[in-house]
Amino acid sequence: MGYAKSKWVAEQLVLKAGRRGVPVTVHRPGQMWGDSRSGACQENDFVWRFIRGSLQAGLYPRRFRLPMNIVPVDYVSAAIVALSRNPRAIGGIFHQVSPDVLGPEKILGLLRSAGYELAEVSILKWMKAIAADVTNSMFPLMRVVAEWEKVDVAEFSDVATREFLVDAGLPRPDIDEEVFSAYVAYFVRHGILPDPATVTGP
Template sequence: MTSTTLKGVAEEFAADIVLAEDITGFEAPEPHEVSEVLLTGATGFLGAFLLRDLLAHGLVVHCLVRGADPGAGLDRLKENLRGYELLDGLDLDRVRVHNGDVAKPRLGMTEEAYAELAGRVDAIYHSAAKVNFLTVYKWLRKAIVDATHEILRFAGEARATLHHVSTTGVFLPAEDGTPRGELDRSGPPEDLALGYTKSKWVAEQLVLEARRRGVPVTIHRPGQVWGDSSTGACQPNDFVWRFMKGSIQAGCYPRKFRLRMNMVPIDYVSRAIVALSRDPQALGGVYHQVSPGSLDAADLLRLLRAAGYELTELSTLRWMKAVSADVNNSMVPLMRVLVDTEKTELAEFSDELTRERLKGTDVTCPVIDDKVFGAYVDYFVRQGVLPAPGL
């Protein structure tokens, strides 16, 4: 980082956005047919869908997975894919599991294994991240910030392009309310509400500095990622879903609650990232995977009722009391975050550059309508996360 970049950054983050000197640029390879790639975060939500879509392009996908041995790592991978109903139909013969840890030096691998892997892959998809909205920045630093240094070092060793998954959470709302575009300035980190978004902002600064040094990198910023628009497969610990589940458990819903987020289906996010990564003209850009519009609390209530859930509207205070009365309610651990969310103005986002680059492909963002939301509910009922409507 230059002194100009460091100016104005809070002391807490200034040292962390200094990229290690041993991470240097290299000439991006000439466009060619990529055959083998490295994927981090394959045992997560987005990583599972990236694995599916990368395999759909006939690639050999090397997955870095924590585990006692490759067999245990493969079992973790299968369990994750099964949970999102992705396992059937996937050709796992083209998946290579490597035991390691993205936050450790040399990715937690032996020198021999590290060098062998670096010699095979042409592209890296870095989707691994510790997602925790309750933890402060310093406890996420190793899992996200240190890991970014290590993945950038590996990119240099492999002379591979890097596709880095960030988040739209690195933005504050614009003072005039205009949507935040791909090239708008993010941060400042000290004003971001969550330790998670602060850590992702710091990681982005490292990636941007690596790009300035000549490392071929592309940044992807998904919005609030929701389930697959066809199968409904979704992560149950998503903040908004826990809010809705908590309301279903309590049988009531907060009237005029201030909650507005850009929810985007996971299948679009994954397909867009893969499509952009395979477009040589997209290399080096920043892209937003977001929906055309946001959903607010009133929209969520309408969708819940359309799905068949009967909820009584109460004042926010009475709703909070009803939720807090049940220690098993899914929202109890997140009440502090919920209060902060209602007080916080959230940014809107635009994706003009992303949509322009995706022109000519079949990748478009589905609208989260009654049908798509109904698929989400059906999935959660199948998984035992939500009661069936009417019960």
């Protein structure tokens, strides 16, 4: 996809500068969500638009291919700062990623743990419902949904990154029920997601 290609080109320029003697490090974070404690998060993220659109439709697609490696932004920023202070890190390539992929089944489980109930339907029925409502959060991204099935998602390990961060005492928070509920609470407060208490189940 274009976004990933642009990141690759930028990285090649950084690596070229490194070969010419500029002290550089390369950081490859996963998809970043908001602060894991306050829940502050930007709403115009593909997965959050998918979540919001599904809640608007009251439907959730079965067997939807949505593998995402998601990490909280507070972890990513703290990891980059810690690595920047370590002279041994110069010239290295570091991944700030989660060990687990946040797939559609886990997202549905997190939504249910937050109090939302959605009817599970086929991906085709879900897409038809989204396409029939121009106000749906996912309506402008339906072409992306169709293309997503063709994308091979790369897998990365953060073992080297974690080894450098041992002395920093920096835990890597997972997107679990507690962290997810913080995001939901933030979005509910700002009127972006409906309050689970007001949503009628399927």
